[in-house]
Structures are given as C-alpha cells and as structure tokens.
Amino acid sequence: MPVVYYPPPTPPWYSSGPGRMTLLLGGALASAALYFYATTKDPQKHREGKEGLYTVPGLQNTGNSCFANSLLQALASSSAFIDWLNQLDYSNPKGMQFLAALRETLNGLNYSERPTASAAGVIESLTCYGWNIGMGRQQDLYELFNVFVSTWDDELKGLRRSLRYSLSSVGDEPSNPAEEGQEDEEDPPAADQSCCLVRSKDFEFLKAAFVHCQEDLKAAASLRPPCTGVLATTLQCCQVDCLRKKVRYDDFCGLSLSIPRSFSHIQVTLDALLRKYFSVESIPDASCDFCKSRFKRSNSGLMKKQGFCKLPTSLVLRIERIEYTSGGGTYKRPDHVKFPEYLDVRDYCFYHSKEGEYARAQAHKHLSNGSLPRPPGGSSFKPPDVLKEAGILLDRISDTLRSRNFKYELRAVSEHLGGADSGHFITYRKALKSKTWYRTSDSHVSQVPYSSVEASNAYLLIYDKVVPQAPAEKAVTEIALD
Numbered sequence: 126m127p128v129v130y131y132p133p134p135t136p137p138w139y140s141s142g143p144g145r146m147t148l149l150l151g152g153a154l155a156s157a158a159l160y161f162y163a164t165t166k167d168p169q170k171h172r173e174g175k176e177g178l179y180t181v182p183g184l185q186n187t188g189n190s191c192f193a194n195s196l197l198q199a200l201a202s203s204s205a206f207i208d209w210l211n212q213l214d215y216s217n218p219k220g221m222q223f224l225a226a227l228r229e230t231l232n233g234l235n236y237s238e239r240p241t242a243s244a245a246g247v248i249e250s251l252t253c254y255g256w257n258i259g260m261g262r263q264q265d266l267y268e269l270f271n272v273f274v275s276t277w278d279d280e281l282k283g284l285r286r287s288l289r290y291s292l293s294s295v296g297d298e299p300s301n302p303a304e305e306g307q308e309d310e311e312d313p314p315a316a317d318q319s320c321c322l323v324r325s326k327d328f329e330f331l332k333a334a335f336v337h338c339q340e341d342l343k344a345a346a347s348l349r350p351p352c353t354g355v356l357a358t359t360l361q362c363c364q365v366d367c368l369r370k371k372v373r374y375d376d377f378c379g380l381s382l383s384i385p386r387s388f389s390h391i392q393v394t395l396d397a398l399l400r401k402y403f404s405v406e407s408i409p410d411a412s413c414d415f416c417k418s419r420f421k422r423s424n425s426g427l428m429k430k431q432g433f434c435k436l437p438t439s440l441v442l443r444i445e446r447i448e449y450t451s452g453g454g455t456y457k458r459p460d461h462v463k464f465p466e467y468l469d470v471r472d473y474c475f476y477h478s479k480e481g482e483y484a485r486a487q488a489h490k491h492l493s494n495g496s497l498p499r500p501p502g503g504s505s506f507k508p509p510d511v512l513k514e515a516g517i518l519l520d521r522i523s524d525t526l527r528s529r530n531f532k533y534e535l536r537a538v539s540e541h542l543g544g545a546d547s548g549h550f551i552t553y554r555k556a557l558k559s560k561t562w563y564r565t566s567d568s569h570v571s572q573v574p575y576s577s578v579e580a581s582n583a584y585l586l587i588y589d590k591v592v593p594q595a596p597a598e599k600a601v602t603e604i605a606l607d
Contacts, residue, residue, distance in 0.1 A: 354437035432475030
C-alpha cells in the first residue's frame with residue numbers, strides 16, 4: 126500500500142504573502158528594541174541590584190602577565206588602598222605617573238562597566254622609572270609588589286617636599302589694599318601697653334604656627350601608604366650585670382613568612398608562622414656596646430625580640446614557598462597553610478595597652494575581697510552569684526574593647542599554580558560592595574564560595590584593618606545584654 130504524505134497544517138499565524146513580511150519586520154524591530162534596552166540601561170544598577178549579581182572585571186593577559194594581573198586584583202579588593210589612592214593630589218601629573226595609572230586601574234577593577242581591563246598603563250608607567258617589567262616573561266608577584274612600593278615612595282617624595290614651609294611667614298597678617306598709603310593717625314601705644322601687645326602677637330603667632338603644623342602633619346599622614354607599618358626590635362644583653370636594652374624602629378610594607386622544615390607533615394597555620402616570626406631569638410656570638418667598652422666582652426650574648434609597634438591599615442603577608450636544595454636546586458613547598466578570615470594580631474604587638482588589664486585587675490581585686498566598690502550613701506553587698514557574673518562580664522568587655530584595635534579582615538588571597546620555575550598566578554578576592562568572593566584568573570572571573578578560598582595554597586594574603594562601626598559604649602551594652 127503506497128504511503129501518502131500529508132503536509133502539516135498551516136499555522137494560523139503563518140502567511141506567505143505581505144503579512145509574512147510584516148511579521149518578520151515586526152520581529153526585527155522587537156529585537157532591535159530589546160538590544161537597545163540591554164545596551165543603554167544602567168549596568169551598574171544591574172550589578173548592584175542583588176547580592177550575587179555584582180561581579181568584578183577581569184584583566185587581559187598580554188603575555189605571561191598573570192603575576193601583574195593577580196597583584197592588581199588583590200590590591201583592588203582593599204578599600205584601604207582605594208581610599209588612599211583617591212585622596213592623593215594629582216595636580217602634578219608628571220610626578221605622579223605611576224600612582225595615577227594605579228588609581229585608574231584599581232578603580233576600573235571595582236567600578237568599571239567593562240568585563241575586562243588591562244594592566245598596560247601600570248606597566249608602562251613603571252618603565253618611565255627604569256623598571257624593566259617586560260611582558261612575556263614570568264616574574265614573581267611579591268617582587269612586583271616591592272617594585273610598586275619603591276616607585277610610589279619616589280613619587281610621594283615630591284608631595285612631601287611640597288608640604289615643607291617656612292615658619293617665618295606664619296602669623297603675618299595679610300595686607301589690606303584699601304588701607305595702603307594711609308597714615309596711622311592713632312597715637313603710639315603707651316609703655317605699659319606695649320608688653321601686652323607683644324604678648325598678644327606672640328600668642329597669635331604660636332596659635333597660627335600650631336594650626337599650620339597640625340594641618341601639615343595631617344597632610345603628611347595622608348601620604349602614608351596603607352600597607353606601611355612600624356616594627357620595633359629590642360636587643361637586650363644576656364649578662365645579669367648589664368641587661369642593657371636597645372630599641373630600633375623600622376618601617377615595613379609587607380612581611381615574608383617562611384615555613385620551617387620542622388613543620389612538614391603537620392597542619393600549618395598562619396598563626397604558627399606569625400608566632401615563629403615574632404619569637405624571641407638568641408644571638409650568642411653578639412655583644413652589647415656597653416659590655417664591649419667596659420668589660421671588653423666580645424660574646425656576651427643578645428636576646429632579640431620584635432613586634433608590631435604601629436599597625437598598618439592594610440596588612441600584606443607573603444608565605445615563602447621556594448626553597449633550595451643542598452645541590453643548589455630549587456623546589457616549591459606544597460604545604461597548605463590554614464589562614465583565618467578574621468585575624469587578631471594583639472599577641473604580635475610590641476606594646477600592649479595596659480588600660481584594659483589595669484581596669485580588670487582593679488575589678489578582680491574588689492571581687493577577691495568579696496565586695497564590689499561601695500556606692501555613694503549605700504552599703505557593700507556580697508552575693509556570690511552577682512560577683513561571679515560581674516567578673517565574667519568585665520573579662521568579656523575588656524577583651525572586646527581590646528580586640529577592636531587589633532582585628533583584620535581577609536580581602537584577597539593570591540595563589541601560584543605550578544612548579545618552582547613556571548606556573549600561573551590567580552587571585553581570590555572579595556568585592557568591595559558585597560561579601561561575595563571571586564576567583565580571578567586573568568580575564569576569567571567566577572563567583573566562588575569561601576570554602577574554595579580557604580582551600581587554596583596561599584602565597585600572598587591581604588588583610589584590611591576592621592574599623593568599628595559602633596561606639597565602644599554600644600559594644601559594652603550589647604555584651605551586657607547577652
């Protein structure tokens with residue numbers, strides 16, 4: 126039996142005549158309108174409308190430029206760096222080429238509407254200062270960071286020189302053109318009034334000089350990079366009949382933490398590396414200057430101790446992973462270093478604030494005596510439960526107020542994938558306007574959970590100091606109400 130083919134029924138909306146042309150033209154116009162809407166609406170509003178839609182741009186790889194791209198993505202995640210760059214004075218573009226290019230690039234990695242950006246402007250500005258950062262050659266991320274620090278220090282010297290002034294002009298009253306040429310018709314001051322006038326002028330001069338110095342110091346502080354801190358190092362003689370101590374202060378922009386070989390095959394933590402870095406070190410072959418001059422000792426021994434003296438706004442930590450073999454070769458340490466999202470550095474500080482400890486000691490003194498301080502016109506009381514609760518509350522309040530000054534939040538983690546001689550740099554970074562984490566690998570950017578961040582083998586960590594949003598009194602109240 127032959128098979129008979131029946132064509133499908135013609136849809137009611139289909140037409141082979143002029144109606145079909147009208148339908149196609151209408152569809153083209155609708156597509157054009159949709160394209161116009163998608164390309165002209167505010168993309169920033171779309172990116173910030175909901176958490177999770179916000180993303181960060183990638184960076185083009187111009188030939189083994191992943192080390193520069195990763196460093197720029199890490200710095201762009203720090204609000205401290207962004208705020209610092211945006212408040213600098215760029216009125217002299219010739220002396221601020223690198224910082225201007227760095228500001229433009231970092232802002233573009235946070236507020237740009239383009240999906241990708243380029244590090245070419247930053248690299249080109251470095252060549253103006255003699256740095257040979259040639260694209261196409263793999264280089265180290267932390268070495269490039271040191272190049273950044275050296276270059277912006279050179280540019281900031283010009284701004285610091287502009288802040289210098291002569292105190293001889295401070296306190297001079299501006300001349301009034303309307304009064305020029307007029308003779309003073311008033312009688313000269315009497316002898317008993319001249320001393321008061323001199324004192325008044327001296328006071329005005331000192332007041333103006335103080336205000337000028339205050340503004341100058343404030344402007345100089347604004348030029349300080351957020352990653353710059355101060356380390357204090359003490360060298361104390363080990364001899365009991367001497368024990369003299371010398372303190373040295375050094376600026377730093379980043380700390381390099383090495384993984385001891387004794388840490389192999391164990392869980393390595395960032396806290397352990399920091400404690401190893403700031404541990405007390407004995408130098409038996411050294412001697413203090415006093416022992417050399419008075420006792421003619423050449424090996425009295427010194428105890429070295431260091432700690433944070435001034436904390437930076439942005440803390441940059443590098444975990445050294447390249448080590449050398451006995452034969453002169455190099456290899457990479459694959460150890461996973463566990464790092465926290467919030468870092469408390471109070472135990473690594475050289476000077477501790479004794480106010481909280483003193484207040485707590487005084488409170489515990491009253492508690493140990495079995496009574497609280499006597500209220501005015503009242504009598505002391507000794508409920509054991511109340512005294513115990515008061516002691517716990519005082520400990521919590523003291524710890525909370527102290528931790529506000531030493532707490533940092535993780536902003537970026539850079540990781541090196543590959544061996545000791547070659548590989549690829551990527552950066553996990555946090556968005557400025559959301560709590561979302563992103564994995565940036567050159568132009569490829571993807572949203573990731575924090576579990577992916579903490580599972581990475583960190584090479585460079587950037588922490589921003591936590592700025593308390595609520596006053597201390599509110600924090601105490603919240604703790605008391607728990």
